[in-house]
Amino acid sequence: MLTRRATFLAPLALVACADPTAGLPQLPQESFTGYRLGPEDQVRVTVFNDPRLTGEFRITDNGMLALPLVGSVPAAGKTTTEVERSVERVMAQRNLFRDPSVAIQVLEYRPVFVLGQVERGGRFPYQPGMTTLSAVAVAGGFNYRALQDTVSVTRVGPDGQAQEFKAGRQALLQPGDVVTVFERRF
Template sequence: MPILRRLLALVFILPILAGTAWAQDYRVRSGDVLQIEVLEDATLNRSAIVLPDGQISLPLVGSIRAAGRSLAQVQEDLTARLAPNFATAPTVFVTLNALAERIPATERAAPTMDVYVLGAANTPGKVDVKPGATLLQALAQAGGLSPFAAKKRVQLRRVDKSGAEQVYKFDLDAIERGAAGGGATRLMSGDVIVIPQRKLFE
């Protein structure tokens, strides 16, 4: 019987200990909901959502950083900030009320780069392309070239790490005929593709 009682005790105690260890290690994230209780002043008790900037707000305290901290660290910070408003340090409890919604990795938006298409494109402007996108793919996303485009004088303008601008020229007529390469040039974030207007007899 004593052995059975010990086993039953372990069944009930271990999940509690595991939960406590998990709570100590957990780092608060934006979107989490924290339950805040102040024993000395029930009017301060509330549920506080962690805002996108990682902050929570509480009367008498204002905004404090919660994201990236443990529950114990948030609790200590709140206690210290509330202390001047009480004769003795208040008793503050911070617990996790609800976890932020976790978006599965398969549903997260794929990273993109900003590329800009200027001039004689059908839809010039900023184009969001995937890393590794090529010159031709970006032009396709910009709706292709207008009938007035100078296809032989397309430019790719890129600013290097030193701040100097590099200009690369492409003949899209030759690329389309397979007589020249360059269409598979990989783009970088911030690249600008300039498509000049065709001259009168060009």
């Protein structure tokens, strides 16, 4: 009788302890090459010697930065420095300034999203250096049913396709990431 019961319960124990992130690839630890702008980022554009062109702007859904007199400049996937040079080039081409000087500062990053077994899932402001654990913390922390060692992170790649990865507590997030905290099995 004991052998039959052990044979029956063994598969149940494996199912109950299965890691929901087991089949996912590990989240790549990319080298930091500068923040890349994307839709929903809010930036402050400063045009030196012309306060009329200085202001706060949001990157559009199609990845463009629309500026007065300059028009739309591609911004998604570029660093602030790259966009600064693009704006300066357009200003020089249109003879708006002889030697334009532009500075761009990110005021508000795209949000991160935290789902699953947390106290208050939802949309949260991204902060540079944010980890999966700090994202869970701003979502109120793990609830009592949460698997706390690993999460999944869904990230949109440069090709525009979303991919899901396995990540630990200290994995660095990027704006737009979706963190899913799974329920632990008893």
